Amino acid sequence: MARIRIYDPALCCPTGVCGPSVDPELTRIATAIFLLEKKGVDVKRFNLSSEPQEFVEELKVQKLLEEKGTDALPVVIVNGEVEKIGEYPSNDELASWTGLSKGELSKKDKSKNNITLL
Structure with a gap:
């Protein structure tokens, strides 16, 4: 299965899903990562503001930042190769890389009138 590493810009918290106005893209990627982790996928996110050493140690990221x-x-x-620069992967891309279906990367929250979190 795929090994996915996401190097985030400086965010106020590990997911970036906090504060008075939440970016829906950050909500979507946080949900997708949560579901990938539940499926046993080796996926990790690194936040520039709280984990700068990870950005230095990954030479491909360090070079892109330079x-x-x-x-x-x-x-x-x-899997060790840069797949996206400057934007988060779509659920289709995550599904393709992991062999999961796109439906497995969305979550129905039954406590809130069956709203699908993307």
């Missing part, structure tokens, strides 16, 4: 600055973030590395 070339493009923080505009390169987020950087997504799958």
